[in-house]
Amino acid sequence: MTDMYNKSKGYTETPEEIEYELRAKVGSVWSGGRLFIGMYTFLLAALAFAYFYLRTANSGLQWRPHNMTAPTAFGWSIFALEALTAVLAIYGQWRLRKGVVLDWQVAVWTGVLTSLVALFLQIWETTTLPFYPGASGYSSTFIGWVVINIATLVVGVYWLETTVARSMRMRKELGKDNPELSSVATARLFRANVASMTYFWGFVALSGALFLALFYIL
Amino acid sequence: MTISAERPTEVAASSATPPMQSGRVGWTQRPGWMSQHLGTAIVLGIVGYLFGHWLGNAITGNYAYVQNSGQNSAANFFALLFAVVGWLLGIGALNYPFAKLLGREPKQEPTVEGWSKYFRYTLDHKVVGLQYVVGVLLFMFTGGLLAMAIRAELLSPTTHLFGPGTYIEIVSEHGTIMMMMATSIIVGPMGNYFVPLMIGSRKMAFPRIEAFSFWIFVAGYAVIFSALPYGGFPTGWTGYAPLQTQAGPGMISYLFGFAVIGMGMMAAGFNIAVTIINNRAPGMTWSRVPIFVWSILATAALLTLATPTLFAAGLFGILDKTAQTAFYVSEHGGSSYLWENLFWFFGHPEVYIMALPGFGIVAEILPVFTRKPLFAYKVAASGMIGVALLSFFVWQHHLFQSGINPDMRPLFMLTTELISIPTGFIFLVGMGTLYRAKIRFEIPMLFAMALFFNFLIGGVTGVFLSDVPVNVTVHGGFFVLSHFHYTIMGGLLFAFMAGLYYWLPKMTGRMMNKKIGLWHFWTMFIFFNLTFFPMFIIGLLGQPRRVFTYAKNLQGLNDFSSISAFLLGASFLLFFANLMYSMYIKPVKAPANPWDSLGLEWQTASPIPEYNFERIPVVMSDPYHYSEVGAPPVADLGTSAPPVVSTTSGSSPA
Known part of the structure; x- marks a missing residue:
């Protein structure tokens, strides 16, 4: 048997085993991305539960005295930027599937920029609030949302940046091969990662819309 | 795809291995006291704690409620937060995400032998x-x-x-x-x-x-x-x-x-x-x-x-x-x-x-x-x-x-x-x-x-x-x-x-x-x-x-x-x-399968090699067919060892 010696792992593998492990790896990236969204859903559900619980309880009539509202211009801007990033990620993936890698890279780099601006605005908004964090149930849950949204944006922008950086480093390995069409392991893992990342940004935009409605519109 | 029980006999080397890691080893990962291990994690954890405490006091120390209460929860929290960050930095948990963030290929973690591996990431x-x-x-x-x-x-x-x-x-x-x-x-x-x-x-x-x-x-x-x-x-x-x-x-x-x-x-x-x-x-x-x-x-x-x-x-x-x-x-x-x-x-x-x-x-x-x-x-x-x-x-x-x-x-x-x-x-x-x-x-x-x-x-x-x-x-x-x-x-x-x-x-x-x-x-x-x-x-x-x-x-x-x-x-x-x-x-060496279990975990070599199985096993049935006459084999391990089959009676451990 002339199996391939895998230097980095220190043991031999048959091509079938290599392929099998690669499929497991691609599947892990794919299902891991979805499971991560499931975890995030429960985190956001806890915040939504807190919002509705305190709103319904209205302890001491202090849920939202004087209909206090966070600056709506910030809220709409942050949401618009999140939604734009999600659209860019989806558009980029669509172009990538057509084989136009450069369009995908431009879209994702733009997404990095828009999400960084959203992050900056989300932090800046905390300095312009017309209420104290503990002024009411509304203000408390709003601060909770701000912290979670900052964390979400940090995770999202990290994912965008590292994926697009990977695509640029990948050129060395793939040569003239298109990552969308190549059957090389790196390209297959990359596609699974792009799919998960795009899915995550779609989720960020949807959850952003929900909390925009809760904190700025209702 | 499944791997056939009949193993391939001739294989050509392919380039299908994902080149996720380079073979280079960073200085923080090299064996030795300068590398990252439990000791560096403790040191950086303490440094992080002190820094966080200072930062928390610098940010919130002048607020009236802090001065009136005589305690600064923000400083306590930041101290613990940065202690944990320092700990993770010290043990090496953040090397990979930082390397990716900086656009570098993550470096290969070396295989460390001996006791020191239990004190490392x-x-x-x-x-x-x-x-x-x-x-x-x-x-x-x-x-x-x-x-x-x-x-x-x-x-x-x-x-x-x-x-x-x-x-x-x-x-x-x-x-x-x-x-x-x-x-x-x-x-x-x-x-x-x-x-x-x-x-x-x-x-x-x-x-x-x-x-x-x-x-x-x-x-x-x-x-x-x-x-x-x-x-x-x-x-x-x-x-x-x-x-x-x-x-x-x-x-x-x-x-x-x-x-x-x-x-x-x-x-x-x-x-x-x-x-x-x-x-x-x-x-x-x-x-x-x-x-x-x-x-x-x-x-x-x-x-x-x-x-x-x-x-x-x-x-x-x-x-x-x-x-x-x-x-x-x-x-x-x-x-x-x-x-x-x-x-x-x-x-x-x-x-x-x-x-x-x-x-x-x-x-x-x-x-x-x-x-x-x-x-x-x-x-x-x-x-x-x-x-x-x-x-x-x-x-x-x-x-x-x-x-x-x-x-x-x-x-x-x-x-x-x-x-x-x-x-x-x-x-x-x-x-x-x-x-x-x-x-x-x-x-x-x-x-x-x-x-x-x-x-x-x-x-x-x-x-x-x-x-x-x-x-x-x-x-x-x-x-x-x-x-x-x-x-x-x-x-x-x-x-x-x-x-x-x-x-x-x-x-x-x-x-x-x-x-x-x-x-x-x-x-x-x-x-x-x-x-x-x-x-x-x-x-x-x-x-x-x-x-x-x-x-x-x-x-x-x-x-x-x-x-x-x-x-x-x-x-x-x-x-x-x-x-x-x-x-x-008074250590007594354990047999490879002291309880006569059919579980896959007992079928691999002892001590278990880093890669677990010489060949990826092909599973043929669940591992619970004890004492069943004519039970199917549990797995083909793909090595010279015969397929794992159930026995009609168990033997006591050595």
């Missing part, structure tokens, strides 16, 4: 599993010492060792440490070590996340213990508001400690779930997955989905303490009931996070020592999934006394009683396997059978407690305390011991001494029951939990319980003595 799931064994034993030992302190105080109905404040600090710390330890006690050591082996995989899906889950678990331990120098926290392990809101700086350690350990739990659950879904060997269909793996999958689902709620609850508590929000402050639009709901939405699934892996271990062990197929395998697997699903719908029974709308009580009483049905499935699977079996009374089997005895008492009293009138009567007393010790300690801890005695020969290559093991089992079993059974009576006679004084007429029972508890503690010393004796003083 390692990607080998077996090393992580053994790290977890030591970690959870450390948790258990310190939590156990606190339990001894509690029982020492309760020798007398009045104050004689600790004041009331110190007593409640000890009770709170004991409860929190033990509950946090219990969430990981099986998933951490045995889940990480054995799941890849049992499903025929060479590694975990995300080895870095796996290693991260362990090292942050250790950081969480340190954070929770940091509450003691801060004056502790007076809330018990449940951390109820408004007491939480009124508590001193030790409460930050509790809230942040829970959040940190929660991150570890989520990471561990996430990685294990993805591994089981994707890394099963060819032929390992869902109906051939070992029952222990099913239990770990159900637990991983709970860890992944329920823990974010705990994380959010902790985050809100920290915001209340540091940013002066009012999530749990009723006067400002918050509600203390919000904490109770969020906490128990995690807290009740957590009970099953602890119970399910225990069920999985005993269901895995029973067929081996009865030499019978596992009775109703599919019922056991569906019972585990059923318990996991239902556990999300019972949390309100913890709030029967706390102001829940009385009309909601019957609903949650019903869901709580419903969950006893899938739990009963698992119990009946055990009884069905034991029925008319020729049992080999080895030590793992004794612990497994003890679980059924203990859990029967814990489970039946749980059915009583789910009933609203009984719950109203015994709530907050020793009856409840005894109930959950019977389920968690009597169930989980006995299963953990069963698992350790069963799998340690594979993990360490050495057999545990049987004579000391028997002494350990019988003392632990007898004194466990003598400690906790009287507490049912004490509870029914009206003694409340978390109170350091009690009625004079209860002293006899309390003293009996305390002395039994000390002897129970001594039984754990027997375990540690056995561990030292069997591993170092």
